[in-house]
Amino acid sequence: MWRSVASNALTLFIVLLVAAAGLLAWGREQFTGPGPLTQAICFRVERGASLSAVSRALEEQGAVSDARIFRIGAEYSGKADGLKFGSYLVMPGQSMAQVLESVTVGGQSTCGREVNYRISVASAEVVLRELDPETNRYVDVVKFDPAAEAVPAEYLDVAEADDIRWRVTLAEGVTSWQVVDSLRRAEFLTGEIAEVPPEGSLAPDSYEVERGADRAALLGQMAERQAATLAELWAARAEGLPYETPEEALIMASIVEKETGIAEERKRVASVFINRLAQGMRLQTDPTVIYGITKGEGVLGRGLRQSELRRETPYNTYVIDGMPPTPIANPGRLSIEAALNPETTDLLYFVADGSGGHAFARTLAEHNENVARWREIERQQGEDGAGGVQD
Structure with missing residues (x-):
């Protein structure tokens, strides 16, 4: 009898173990x-x-x-x-x-709402956006320029929410003064900025921050990122470039940045300026002249006058030889790379072609033909100012 009970108990125990194992496997x-x-x-x-x-x-x-x-x-x-x-x-x-x-x-707030403070050459814009889970894309809810507009109620309603992600984005080609001026107007940041960082020393990029982040610390992060990018690309630079220091390459990169917004053109534009330096020609580029007038504090907002093109300043490359003394903006990675690894060409000139890009030329005669075409496009569009590199 006891043997039967023991046998039945063992069988029940095995059944329970199997059931438990099955339940565990099912749960897993x-x-x-x-x-x-x-x-x-x-x-x-x-x-x-x-x-x-x-x-x-x-x-x-x-x-x-x-x-x-x-x-x-x-x-x-x-x-x-x-x-x-x-x-x-x-x-x-x-x-x-x-x-x-x-x-x-996995990290906080991988969806939901985000405030992106976009600092561009012409203005700064606060953009409140929300992720659409169905498309996995952000949709703008409200946007405004804090320097020119009242803060919308839609922004005030959510700005204090503690699950908002905050981001500051610098566009390529902004000046250090523009960055500092914009950060000072960012109500979600704190702390004072003692001085404007050196031109060219801030990396155009997107920076995730927290509400109440220190402005000076954020500028320090931007400077560290730009220094790391410049050091990395300087170490991989092409041979025979006309720069003695990384800082000189940064000056060239800033000129390239201001001359073209088309990524595919950057290395070709850099080759034009390097070829001109090699032949003892002046750079003759409008953005440097403009920087000499504005000092990077805002946008000129008009075409250059002939008197300004003739006026001798450290930044007027129609008058001075070589490059200006400092960068004229904060160049992005692609422009720094272009300055340090330009195309190999014999090009000496370029001018706008009416499509957003530029027409390049090897000789002055070819260039004059390109300028004539651009002038006709300007006449039709009612605009003025050829831009680019001329003789």
Whole structure:
């Protein structure tokens, strides 16, 4: 009898073990397998939210199939106490394990709303935008220039929200004065800026910041990034360039930056200026003359006068030999690379071609023909000012 009872108990124990193993395998499959979500959502984890509340909300929004399995998986993986406040993009079919990764170690606010403070050559613009989960693209909600417009109510309504991502973006070709002037008007930043950084020393790029970030520290980050870029590209520079120091290359890069906004042209434009230097010709480029007038403080807003082209200043490359004493803007990586690895050409001139790009020439005769074509385009468009490099 006891032998029978023992045998039955053993059988029951084995059955329970098999059942437990099956249940564990099923739970693991539910946790790591494709999730039930069919359409992307932006899921918000409230500050201080418990794992239980988050798991229930995920189940209610269809992101996980079972809140209990999600909680057990979080406990088992040691991430139960690692919830991060913010908004997270949950894609269709993501497993519970992937969702858990996002809301614990994936970083705050991978979706939701973002304020991007864009500093460009002509103006600075605050852009509040929101991610559309269906398209995974940001959609502008409101934009305004803090120097020229009242702050819209739509911005004020959300600016204090603690799940907003903040970003400052510098366009290529902005001057250091323009950057400082714009940062001083950014109400979401704090701290004083003692002086304008040297021209060319700030990297045009996008910088993620926090509300209340220090302005001077942000400028320091911009300077560090530009210094690292210049050092990297200087080490890989072509041979035979007319620069003795990285700083001279930065001057050339800033001229290239201001002469063309077309990436494919940058190395060719750099070759023109380098060829002119090699032949003892003056650079004769309008952006340097403009910088001598404005000192980088704003936009000239008109064409150059003949008197200004004849006036001798350290930046008037129609009058001085060689390059100006400093950069005339903050060049981006592509322009620095162009200055340090230009195309090999025998080109000496270029002028606008009416399409947004430039027509290049080897001889003055060819160049004059290109200028005549551009003048006709100008006449038809009612504009003036040829730009480019002329004799």
